[in-house]
Amino acid sequence: MDTITITAAPIGSLRQRMLQDMKLRGLGAHTQQDYIRHVRSFAAFLGRPPDTASAEDLRRFQLDQHRRAVGPATINAAVLT
Numbered sequence: 645m646d647t648i649t650i651t652a653a654p655i656g657s658l659r660q661r662m663l664q665d666m667k668l669r670g671l672g673a674h675t676q677q678d679y680i681r682h683v684r685s686f687a688a689f690l691g692r693p694p695d696t697a698s699a700e701d702l703r704r705f706q707l708d709q710h711r712r713a714v715g716p717a718t719i720n721a722a723v724l725t
Contacts, residue, residue: 658693658694658695659680662679662680662683663676666679678721682721682722685722686705686722689704689705689708690705702723705722705723706719706723709722
């Protein structure tokens with residue numbers, strides 16, 4: 645089973661749960677890295693933790709990605725993460 649180390653910083657409970665869930669689902673290291681990157685990008689867009697997001701926040705994020713000419717596959721992956 646692939647393992648992944650994201651940062652040397654302490655891992656918050658949300659990230660720890662996400663890592664555990666991805667491991668349980670058997671996701672590879674590259675997929676895990678992509679998912680973490682998408683969540684980090686979403687959190688930066690929100691300016692707050694991603695677990696506080698609403699459906700409208702997700703929609704605004706998708707619209708922002710579209711405005712920035714992000715490809716459909718990336719938009720879908722980011723929102724489904």
